[in-house]
Amino acid sequence: MILYFSATGNTRFVALQLAERLGDEALDLLDRIKRDDHSPIHSDRPFVICAPTYVCEMPRFFADYLRKTPLTGSAAAYFIFTSGGYCGISGTLARSIAGKKGLRYMGCAELTMPRNYIVTDHYPELEKPEIERRIRACAEALEGIAGAIGRAERLKSRHVWLFEVAVTLPFNPVWCRLKQGVSSFQATDKCVGCGKCARLCPLNRIEIVDGRPVWHGKSCAHCMSCIQNCPVGAIEYGQITQKKNRYRFEKYRYVLKDR
Numbered sequence: 001m002i003l004y005f006s007a008t009g010n011t012r013f014v015a016l017q018l019a020e021r022l023g024d025e026a027l028d029l030l031d032r033i034k035r036d037d038h039s040p041i042h043s044d045r046p047f048v049i050c051a052p053t054y055v056c057e058m059p060r061f062f063a064d065y066l067r068k069t070p071l072t073g074s075a076a077a078y079f080i081f082t083s084g085g086y087c088g089i090s091g092t093l094a095r096s097i098a099g100k101k102g103l104r105y106m107g108c109a110e111l112t113m114p115r116n117y118i119v120t121d122h123y124p125e126l127e128k129p130e131i132e133r134r135i136r137a138c139a140e141a142l143e144g145i146a147g148a149i150g151r152a153e154r155l156k157s158r159h160v161w162l163f164e165v166a167v168t169l170p171f172n173p174v175w176c177r178l179k180q181g182v183s184s185f186q187a188t189d190k191c192v193g194c195g196k197c198a199r200l201c202p203l204n205r206i207e208i209v210d211g212r213p214v215w216h217g218k219s220c221a222h223c224m225s226c227i228q229n230c231p232v233g234a235i236e237y238g239q240i241t242q243k244k245n246r247y248r249f250e251k252y253r254y255v256l257k258d259r
């Protein structure tokens with residue numbers, strides 16, 4: 001069974017492609033994460049766990065969800081991470097989580113996809129040809145990954161150096177606390193009050209009040225689901241996002257039309 005979380009569609013694409021190629025079922029974990037539902041998930045076929053990379057590791061809310069949720073049936077677990085180019089210590093965390101759950105770690109694959117993090121000026125926006133190139137390259141890589149999983153082979157994981165772990169583990173929570181506030185999110189007059197942002201927020205930080213989204217709490221996962229998936233482009237993050245394009249994998253699906 002393919003288990004996944006995806007905010008802007010990259011990881012969903014990967015998960016659904018693998019499900020199709022392996023003739024297996026894909027389960028979107030969003031609703032379970034939102035409901036804090038840790039009821040067991042059973043599969044007689046290997047678990048293939050797919051997630052994006054946040055701040056050099058697998059999203060912490062996703063890792064927490066995996067730790068708390070019994071996975072029954074198959075004892076084998078593959079992990080697939082998408083990122084904008086650096087999956088950091090995701091593989092190391094995956095191995096550790098699998099070990100603690102008594103699952104056989106079958107390796108992890110890292111796939112570079114378009115970066116979706118638009119609420120900072122640290123990363124330049126990718127040009128359209130580069131976005132298209134990354135999606136094509138990912139689709140090609142998936143053929144090999146699906147083949148290896150189908151043959152029950154281990155995936156060859158990138159070596160994660162100790163210094164990466166030593167830097168990321170303390171850096172991640174500091175970054176999240178200082179840089180992932182919610183106070184700059186706002187809905188402009190374009191908002192139609194559809195509530196999609198609230199439905200997609202994995203941490204339930206958005207409430208619709210008088211037909212408009214209101215962000216609660218001090219910080220969130222900054223997954224970009226709300227701002228990138230708003231059907232009318234009504235959500236901004238301060239002034240940083242005002243002139244930026246929105247990214248969703250679905251906008252670029254045409255790249256794969258001949259596949």
Ligand SMILES: Cc1cc2nc3c(=O)[nH]c(=O)nc-3n(C[C@H](O)[C@H](O)[C@H](O)COP(=O)(O)O)c2cc1C
Pocket residue numbers: 005006007008009010011012051052053054055056057082083084085086087088113114115116117221222223224249
């Ligand atoms: C909060 C946040 C942090 C991110 N951190 C990284 C990172 O450390 N390295 C990287 O290469 N990409 C990073 N990204 C980019 C995403 O991992 C990448 O675009 C991913 O494919 C998005 O998957 P999705 O479309 O399934 O949500 C980050 C994105 C977000 C939203």
